[in-house]
Amino acid sequence: xxxxxxxxxxxxxxVVLYCQHALCxxxxxxxWSQQTGGLSVRAIMMPCSSKIEVAYILRILESGxxxxxxxxxxxxxCKFLVGSLRAGRRxxxxxxxxxxxxxxxxxxxxxxxxxxxxxxLLHVARTRADAVRPLGTNPMKKxx
Amino acid sequence: xxxxxWKPLDELIEKLKAHEKVLLAGCATCVAECAAGGExxxxxxxxxxxxxxxxxxxxxxxxxxxxxKQCEWEFVEQLAQKTARVDAIMSTACGIxxxxxxxxFDPTPVYPGVNTSALTIREEAGLWTARCAACGxxxxxxxxxxxxxxxxxxxxxxxxxxxxxxxxxCEVDEDTDCIWNLIVExxxxxxxxxxxxxxxxxxxxxxxxxxxxxxxxxxxxxx
Numbered sequence: 001x002x003x004x005x006x007x008x009x010x011x012x013x014x015v016v017l018y019c020q021h022a023l024c025x026x027x028x029x030x031x032w033s034q035q036t037g038g039l040s041v042r043a044i045m046m047p048c049s050s051k052i053e054v055a056y057i058l059r060i061l062e063s064g065x066x067x068x069x070x071x072x073x074x075x076x077x078c079k080f081l082v083g084s085l086r087a088g089r090r091x092x093x094x095x096x097x098x099x100x101x102x103x104x105x106x107x108x109x110x111x112x113x114x115x116x117x118x119x120x121l122l123h124v125a126r127t128r129a130d131a132v133r134p135l136g137t138n139p140m141k142k143x144x
Numbered sequence: 145x146x147x148x149x150w151k152p153l154d155e156l157i158e159k160l161k162a163h164e165k166v167l168l169a170g171c172a173t174c175v176a177e178c179a180a181g182g183e184x185x186x187x188x189x190x191x192x193x194x195x196x197x198x199x200x201x202x203x204x205x206x207x208x209x210x211x212x213k214q215c216e217w218e219f220v221e222q223l224a225q226k227t228a229r230v231d232a233i234m235s236t237a238c239g240i241x242x243x244x245x246x247x248x249f250d251p252t253p254v255y256p257g258v259n260t261s262a263l264t265i266r267e268e269a270g271l272w273t274a275r276c277a278a279c280g281x282x283x284x285x286x287x288x289x290x291x292x293x294x295x296x297x298x299x300x301x302x303x304x305x306x307x308x309x310x311x312x313x314c315e316v317d318e319d320t321d322c323i324w325n326l327i328v329e330x331x332x333x334x335x336x337x338x339x340x341x342x343x344x345x346x347x348x349x350x351x352x353x354x355x356x357x358x359x360x361x362x363x364x365x366x367x
Contacts, residue, residue: 055188062191100153101196139199 012132013141014125015060016043017052018071021079024115034122041125043118049073049110050083057094057108064141069128070110071121077114084112104135145265146174146238147272148181148258156193156234159255161202163232168193168257169223169245170210171237178272180258181236183210189236189257214241220248227252263294273320280351286344288330295323301347304328 023045031044042065046052049072057068070087078084088110095105109128113120150156160166168190176182190208197204209226213219214237227233227249235242236257246254263276277294283301284291293299297316303324307315312325331337349355 053184053188055184055191058188058191058195062195097153097192101157101192102199103195140195 011038011040012066012129012137013040013042013064014067014069014129015065016041016069016071016121016125017046017049017056018043018116018121019049019073019083020045020047021077022049022071022073022113022116023121024117032118036122039126039129041122043121043125048078048080048083049087050078050080052087052090054090054094054097057090058097061098061103061107061138062140064138066138066141067107067109067128067132069124070108071116071124072110072112073114074112103139104132106131106135107138145177145263146240146260147178147262147264147274148175148236148238148260149178150180150185150189150236151257151259153192153196156189156255156257157196157200157202160193160204160206160232160234161197161200163204163230165205165207165230166232166234167223167226167230168206168208169214169233169235169237169241170208171212171214171235171241172210173213173215175237175241175258176210177266178264181238186210186236214238214244217244217248220244223249278352279347279349280355281348283347286339287327288334288336290323290327290330292323292327295321300324301344 029045031042033040033042049070052070060068070091072084072087073079075084075088091108091110094108098107099105109131111124168186170176170181170183170186172182176184179185186208190206194204194206207226207230209223211219211222214235223245231252233245233249233252233254234257235245235254238258238260239256242254242256262274263278264272265275266272274294276291277299279293283293292301292303296303297314298305304322305324308322308325309315309318312322314320314322328337328340331340
């Protein structure tokens with residue numbers, strides 16, 4: 001578990017875009033948000049990780065989120081066969097773009113899991129937040 | 145389709161940083177097909193540029209619009225309202241579109257957002273290959289439907305050269321077919337190998353770019 005709550009001056013906002021099939025049955029819903037210990041997490045359900053376009057992620061970052069984490073199914077478990085694979089390739093592409101503009105590729109990541117609980121998604125978000133912490137908050141954040 | 149690719153982001157940022165409000169204008173035809181300048185790409189490039197500019201301390205507002213074709217005046221006109229409120233335009237269309245906007249919306253500066261580089265076909269998702277060089281004197285009828293001008297690294301009209309690899313690929317790129325190898329194979333399959341040994345007249349390049357700027361008049365279509 002990260003020590004994110006020890007840095008209240010640097011609250012990080014992580015958006016988690018998750019495939020509906022990557023979440024356990026009882027936790028399925030259209031999304032939720034939670035603020036906990038200096039970390040603000042907004043989780044949004046997608047029909048498949050392949051529906052996540054490059055522009056969506058950039059717009060989320062542009063709106064001030066510090067990081068975006070895609071939670072996709074393991075590649076071989078993807079119900080749409082190539083959805084998770086495509087999502088992975090898009091994440092790599094976006095990371096390349098972010099690097100070129102000096103934003104840090106760490107701001108976008110992908111993890112592949114099945115039957116996740118909301119707590120486990122929260123943990124994934126914390127891990128992503130830890131990865132972007134050295135970069136500081138997103139310069140696009142209002143007031144920055 | 146006309147093929148284009150994004151210019152380096154640094155180059156785009158350099159052009160935009162001195163402006164206050166910029167229209168990023170997409171074209172929904174060729175450059176959309178090659179995933180460089182259609183609506184999806186414009187909506188990807190815009191946030192990226194905003195983020196890069198903000199990070200560098202430049203306050204530039206970027207608005208977006210994508211029209212069906214930037215190479216048709218009727219469609220270009222659709223941008224008139226938006227261009228009236230910006231001090232620069234960046235077009236992700238091919239060079240034709242960029243020039244059309246520059247002419248129609250003069251004196252607003254219009255910058256190219258992409259480099260136009262070829263006439264291609266999409267072979268499969270994410271792979272395009274050049275198929276035509278707009279040379280103005282088509283030889284496809286003598287080369288069994290394969291274009292040596294666009295698809296031979298040396299644009300040879302009497303290939304193959306000595307650089308064909310054993311597997312039929314070009315010496316310049318191991319993933320590219322030697323087009324003359326394919327021409328010979330197809331000629332052989334059709335029993336017309338002999339046709340390739342016939343002397344041909346020199347190619348007329350005057351109808352290509354070598355002949356100077358092209359201006360075509362069709363009197364039957366003139367008003």
